Amino acid sequence: MQRNQRQERKSPLVPSREGGSVYDIVTAQVIEKLETGVIPWHKPWRTETPVNLISQREYSGFNRVWLSAMGYASKYWLTFNQANKLGGRIRAGEKSSIVTFWKRNTYTKKNQDTGEDEKKQGLILRYYRVFNLCQTEGIADKLGLGESAHPVPDIGVCAGIVQDMPKRPQIIGADQAFYSPAADEVGIPAREKFTSTEEYYSTLFHELVHSTGHISRLHRENFDRPQYFGSESYSKEELVAELGASMFCVVAGIAPRTIDTSAAYLHSWINRLKADSRLILSASSQAQKASDFVLGKSLQEETEGN
Numbered sequence: 001m002q003r004n005q006r007q008e009r010k011s012p013l014v015p016s017r018e019g020g021s022v023y024d025i026v027t028a029q030v031i032e033k034l035e036t037g038v039i040p041w042h043k044p045w046r047t048e049t050p051v052n053l054i055s056q057r058e059y060s061g062f063n064r065v066w067l068s069a070m071g072y073a074s075k076y077w078l079t080f081n082q083a084n085k086l087g088g089r090i091r092a093g094e095k096s097s098i099v100t101f102w103k104r105n106t107y108t109k110k111n112q113d114t115g116e117d118e119k120k121q122g123l124i125l126r127y128y129r130v131f132n133l134c135q136t137e138g139i140a141d142k143l144g145l146g147e148s149a150h151p152v153p154d155i156g157v158c159a160g161i162v163q164d165m166p167k168r169p170q171i172i173g174a175d176q177a178f179y180s181p182a183a184d185e186v187g188i189p190a191r192e193k194f195t196s197t198e199e200y201y202s203t204l205f206h207e208l209v210h211s212t213g214h215i216s217r218l219h220r221e222n223f224d225r226p227q228y229f230g231s232e233s234y235s236k237e238e239l240v241a242e243l244g245a246s247m248f249c250v251v252a253g254i255a256p257r258t259i260d261t262s263a264a265y266l267h268s269w270i271n272r273l274k275a276d277s278r279l280i281l282s283a284s285s286q287a288q289k290a291s292d293f294v295l296g297k298s299l300q301e302e303t304e305g306n
Helices: 020-035 061-068 080-085 155-163 197-211 232-252 263-275 279-294
Strands: 076-078 097-110 117-132 170-173 178-180 185-188
Touching (some): 020 061, 020 097, 020 117, 020 263, 020 279, 061 232, 155 197, 155 232, 197 279, 232 279, 263 279
Parallel strands (some): 170 185
16 A cells, blocks of 8 residues: 546437446546556646536546546536537537446346336446537636636645544654554655655545545455555555545645656556456545545435536
8 A cells, every 4th residue: 555539419328238338438438548648547737626517516536537637727517418508519629528427227126036026226327428618619708717727736725634534544754655554554754755745745645545445434345355566456445545636636736746657557557447347437436435534525426417
């Protein structure tokens, strides 16, 4: 733990009879980014939390990470149809971004004991496509929404996130950053050892996300089992920490810490995602739960689209 070129004319809700098909679509897009040397959960720029223009709801989980990674100046997103209803349009040649959500579903299943059909409730993973306000014409000026200024880093917010974390582990000075589940403590070098205060807090956020897996907090699956570098459980936990830390950086308006961007690092994530198409969405969900815990928010599963 130590650490498509043509304009798209439709914005359909795309159901999946087998959830894996949506997982595959999402994972393929993440892999495409990685293969070009871009790490979606590590952005060198500062951004605001993405928001749906119509509902004014903030995106969460994978959607927050993915839309933030697009690098647009505006925090607002909307569908093709929503743009039309506002009297605007999507610029020719603009490419949409994917958004996933869980939808409640009623289905019939035969009871093996009685032979009777019974109504069951489940969740279906679906997706739809959105465009950033910067990709549109005839909307921003009408609504008085110019380009958003890059958020100003707020170190006070960073310090507040750490200070107000419920059931916070002990934080000690150390030669390297780490989280020890056995001692339930986070080690972090002195702030002056980092190239910037932003990098210090980004690194600390990473380790605090790890700590939320502890039995006294969220008790993440497999967290108590021995983890070794390169293992499936280790890789997922590291991804949860990376994604969670990036969410805090968005809240505080700071840039994420500098991480390994070598070919070997990128190749390892590509292999992991190819082996498990559910990994990125699963880790994003866990990262959102970790973020909500640290920020003292109630945990709510995202079941409706934004």
